[in-house]
Amino acid sequence: MEALLYFALWAGLIFLMMRFGCGAHVMGHGRGRHGSHESGGARDAETLHWVPPDTDVDPVCGKTVRPEAAKPSVHDGIVYYFCSGECRGLFEAAPEIYLRPKAASSPEHKDHVHG
Numbered sequence: 001m002e003a004l005l006y007f008a009l010w011a012g013l014i015f016l017m018m019r020f021g022c023g024a025h026v027m028g029h030g031r032g033r034h035g036s037h038e039s040g041g042a043r044d045a046e047t048l049h050w051v052p053p054d055t056d057v058d059p060v061c062g063k064t065v066r067p068e069a070a071k072p073s074v075h076d077g078i079v080y081y082f083c084s085g086e087c088r089g090l091f092e093a094a095p096e097i098y099l100r101p102k103a104a105s106s107p108e109h110k111d112h113v114h115g
Contacts (some may be wrong), residue, residue, distance in 0.1 A: 012091040052079070059098040075099075 053110040063083045071088040072082035075095045082088040091098050 054080040058083045
């Protein structure tokens, strides 16, 4: 019973922190401490809209892909687009392999390239 009370206390504390504290922006609530009005930002957060590129390059196999038909994945806050679930899976398993400069990439990771 004590463990349940302990869990409920922590769950409540985390909820309050996410709802009203620094995590409020993650949950999509109001303008918390990091909101644009208090930080002096020139643009309001609600007016910002992300527009995907017309095309992008799959970092695993190098194919040009259209975002609306691609398999997306987010790594370090950047959206990457993939031609297939296989390429996305390879990237998500070891993104550092595919984000290195082209000259440093090893050819054995490119063996699965689709025809």
